Amino acid sequence: MTNDSNSALVRVRGLKFSHGPRVIYDGIDLDIPRGKVTAILGPSGSGKTTLLRLIGGQWRPSAGQIHFDGTDVHAISRSQLFELRKRMGMLFQNGALLTDLSVFENVAFPLREHTALPEALIRDLVLLKLNAVGLRGARDLYPEQLSGGMSRRVALARAVVLDPQLVMYDEPFTGQDPISMGVLMRLIRSLNDALGLTSIVVSHDVQEVMSIADQVYVIAGGKVLGVGEPDTVRHSESPWVQQFLRGEPDGPVPFHYKAAPYADDLLGAGK
Amino acid sequence: MSVISSFLQSLGRAQFFLFSLLLAVPQTLLRPRLLAQQIYSVGVLSLVIVVLSGSFVGMVLALQFYHTLQLFGSPESLGVAVALAVVREFGPVVTALLFAGRAGSALAAEIGLMKATDQLSGMEMMAVDPMRRVVAPRFLAGLISMPLLAFIFSMMAIGVAGGHAIGVSLLGVDAGSYWAGIRESLEFEDIRQAMIKSLVFGLACSWIAVYQGYHAEPTSGGVARATTNTVVISSLAVLALDFVLTALML
Ligand SMILES: Nc1ncnc2c1ncn2[C@@H]1O[C@H](COP(=O)(O)OP(=O)(O)OP(=O)(O)O)[C@@H](O)[C@H]1O
Numbered sequence: 001m002t003n004d005s006n007s008a009l010v011r012v013r014g015l016k017f018s019h020g021p022r023v024i025y026d027g028i029d030l031d032i033p034r035g036k037v038t039a040i041l042g043p044s045g046s047g048k049t050t051l052l053r054l055i056g057g058q059w060r061p062s063a064g065q066i067h068f069d070g071t072d073v074h075a076i077s078r079s080q081l082f083e084l085r086k087r088m089g090m091l092f093q094n095g096a097l098l099t100d101l102s103v104f105e106n107v108a109f110p111l112r113e114h115t116a117l118p119e120a121l122i123r124d125l126v127l128l129k130l131n132a133v134g135l136r137g138a139r140d141l142y143p144e145q146l147s148g149g150m151s152r153r154v155a156l157a158r159a160v161v162l163d164p165q166l167v168m169y170d171e172p173f174t175g176q177d178p179i180s181m182g183v184l185m186r187l188i189r190s191l192n193d194a195l196g197l198t199s200i201v202v203s204h205d206v207q208e209v210m211s212i213a214d215q216v217y218v219i220a221g222g223k224v225l226g227v228g229e230p231d232t233v234r235h236s237e238s239p240w241v242q243q244f245l246r247g248e249p250d251g252p253v254p255f256h257y258k259a260a261p262y263a264d265d266l267l268g269a270g271k
Numbered sequence: 272m273s274v275i276s277s278f279l280q281s282l283g284r285a286q287f288f289l290f291s292l293l294l295a296v297p298q299t300l301l302r303p304r305l306l307a308q309q310i311y312s313v314g315v316l317s318l319v320i321v322v323l324s325g326s327f328v329g330m331v332l333a334l335q336f337y338h339t340l341q342l343f344g345s346p347e348s349l350g351v352a353v354a355l356a357v358v359r360e361f362g363p364v365v366t367a368l369l370f371a372g373r374a375g376s377a378l379a380a381e382i383g384l385m386k387a388t389d390q391l392s393g394m395e396m397m398a399v400d401p402m403r404r405v406v407a408p409r410f411l412a413g414l415i416s417m418p419l420l421a422f423i424f425s426m427m428a429i430g431v432a433g434g435h436a437i438g439v440s441l442l443g444v445d446a447g448s449y450w451a452g453i454r455e456s457l458e459f460e461d462i463r464q465a466m467i468k469s470l471v472f473g474l475a476c477s478w479i480a481v482y483q484g485y486h487a488e489p490t491s492g493g494v495a496r497a498t499t500n501t502v503v504i505s506s507l508a509v510l511a512l513d514f515v516l517t518a519l520m521l
């Protein structure tokens with residue numbers, strides 16, 4: 001294990017992955033530097049969630065390696081992988097809260113499963129994290145009583161409750177009003193800096209996420225199209241990246257999922 | 272051909288699943304609170320339906336047997352007849368069928384829905400093995416609950432709310448000979464065989480339910496199919512296993 005602070009915490013090399021016949025990644029390289037906030041941008045369906053699941057070892061690449069802190073995530077046993085995951089936190093795109101537990105118990109869940117802390121300490125830790133996401137008062141609610149944005153904030157509190165080395169946020173800002181969005185952005189940044197975490201943020205809110213990120217990856221079509229500091233990427237020459245950042249419908253990026261020509265479909269020619 | 276091979280494939284998968292399930296069982300025993308919660312929702316919540324069905328089955332058996340025994344002039348054997356039928360067959364089998372419909376379907380739907388809503392993969396990412404945290408406690412709870420439920424069912428069917436109510440209170444069979452007959456003719460061997468049946472049914476029904484839930488397609492249709500499959504496959508399995516066990520043990 002290398003603990004060299006200059007090396008990347010997560011190192012992806014030659015990653016290939018397909019869902020059945022659909023190629024999602026066709027050999028990409030990524031480095032997630034330690035202690036930094038790395039944003040991953042890309043159109044919907046480009047494989048950002050897939051990438052996080054690959055890093056977490058839930059899915060297996062068809063080729064290439066992913067190293068987390070020097071360990072090949074896909075070359076270790078299941079129990080070693082579980083040990084590794086205790087050092088990762090993940091915020092799922094839909095929250096993935098446990099529906100038969102209250103908000104409090106959801107956030108306490110990793111603590112109860114992985115530590116033998118006394119009840120009083122668990123309570124303090126959970127309330128601390130819930131307070132940070134503004135939901136201390138919602139601790140007794142159940143997931144079905146939360147709005148989408150609230151669920152995601154609870155999931156965020158849960159993702160960081162064990163103080164992991166790496167936190168992966170999948171669309172943390174979706175469904176947040178401007179105020180909670182601002183709070184969450186600052187929270188992600190300050191958690192990262194105060195606790196010395198490494199963060200990966202996947203988001204469609206391009207300007208917002210660029211404003212808190214130290215490094216940005218733009219991925220699409222199974223390739224890395226742009227990488228660098230936010231300013232570098234913002235001024236990238238790539239027409240592709242420019243179209244994406246400005247949100248223009250016309251350009252090198254197709255808005256549509258691969259399909260037969262529309263006219264053919266309407267006329268029933270393509271069946 | 273492909274039907275057979277896919278059947279064999281899923282049988283193999285189910286066996287492998289059972290194997291990893293059994294590996295997770297020891298850890299479950301170390302967490303009695305999780306297990307107790309599941310015994311409550313699998314077992315205790317099935318009590319009402321088991322108690323009611325037990326009474327009705329006992330009453331019907333008493334009516335039927337009384338009718339037949341009277342033809343042979345020995346209505347005082349009613350107690351034995353009801354008790355043997357209930358302990359040997361109706362107790363374990365009907366309880367298992369009720370269990371499949373009430374608890375098995377709920378288990379499959381619950382686990383399937385947890386899968387469909389990413390709760391299981393969320394657990395995995397939190398380094399918590401869903402097999403240990405979710406599946407094994409439910410499986411074990413089913414295994415433990417089944418013999419107890421069958422016992423309660425049999426008690427109800429034979430006792431004052433079931434066969435006894437009809438035979439003694441309504442049809443006028445002597446209470447003393449009702450119970451004396453049972454005491455004399457019901458052997459420990461009968462109860463042992465009933466226990467074995469119940470345990471086997473408990474294993475089969477719980478295994479089928481958690482397997483169907485865990486391997487459900489993560490969609491609403493998939494969860495619905497898993498629930499239906501659980502009830503259908505469990506019921507058939509119980510009846511087929513009952514035949515095999517009866518043939519082996521008689
Ligand atoms: N379980 C699956 N089986 C088959 N294909 C899948 C599966 N999950 C995702 N895909 C496909 O993989 C591609 C990438 O999915 P992914 O969820 O990683 O996208 P994403 O970049 O996170 O998109 P979004 O920004 O909308 O969340 C999509 O085109 C999707 O159709």
Ligand SMILES: [Mg+2]
Binds near residue numbers: 048049050093
């Ligand atoms: Mg996604």
